[in-house]
Amino acid sequence: MDNSKKGNFPLQEEEIAQLSKQFTGVWMVGLLKNDPAVALxxxxxxxxxxxxxxxxxxxxxxxxxxxxxxxxxxxxxxxxxxxxxxxxxxxxxxxxxxxxxxxxxxxxxxxxxxxxxxxxxxxxxxx
Incomplete structure (x- = not known):
């Protein structure tokens, strides 16, 4: 892959879209909002x-x-x-x-x- 056209960013657009879905999904958002100190x-x-x-x-x-x-x-x-x-x-x-x-x-x-x-x-x- 020629990184010079992508600003040396190694991910393809499809990969970025998939990662974005993973990090904005219900499970991940719930995980990030969770405060384990409350349960601990x-x-x-x-x-x-x-x-x-x-x-x-x-x-x-x-x-x-x-x-x-x-x-x-x-x-x-x-x-x-x-x-x-x-x-x-x-x-x-x-x-x-x-x-x-x-x-x-x-x-x-x-x-x-x-x-x-x-x-x-x-x-x-x-x-």
Whole structure:
């Protein structure tokens, strides 16, 4: 494709139209309008909140801080927050975290994260 005629924008008009439909659809609009802090403020049970720093779909620092603050507001003191360096949205060890990298990574889910989740469950349940 000759990008010089399109201002170096790599998407075709049809692709832009499809993306526009996806981002303005009922599901996506509902997702974007949702404020999880409202629901989190009601949670009284133990919580493990984890994110990868390379996650480009959910900004880990903002997400984890919001979760922590919302749970504290509810008086929930049994909260564990962990941010993993070099992990993407799928908890795969990644270079840049971009979705096009997902299928290139052999690892389906980090054994480190899986072990942490297992240990947290065992600790919380007293096993």
């Amino acid at each position: 403020a009601k949670v009284k049970i133990p919580v493990l909140a984890i994110n990868g720093k390379n996650d480009v779909q959910v900004i880990s620092s903002i997400n984890l801080l919001t979760i922590e603050n919302s749970l504290k507001k509810a008086g929930n003191k049994n909260v564990t927050i962990k941010e993993y360096d070099n992990f993407n949205h799928l908890f795969q060890e990644s270079k840049n975290g971009l979705p096009n990298e997902y299928s290139e990574i052999k690892q389906t889910f980090s054994p480190e994260v899986l072990e942490d989740v297992k240990s947290w469950i065992l600790e919380v349940t007293g096993n």
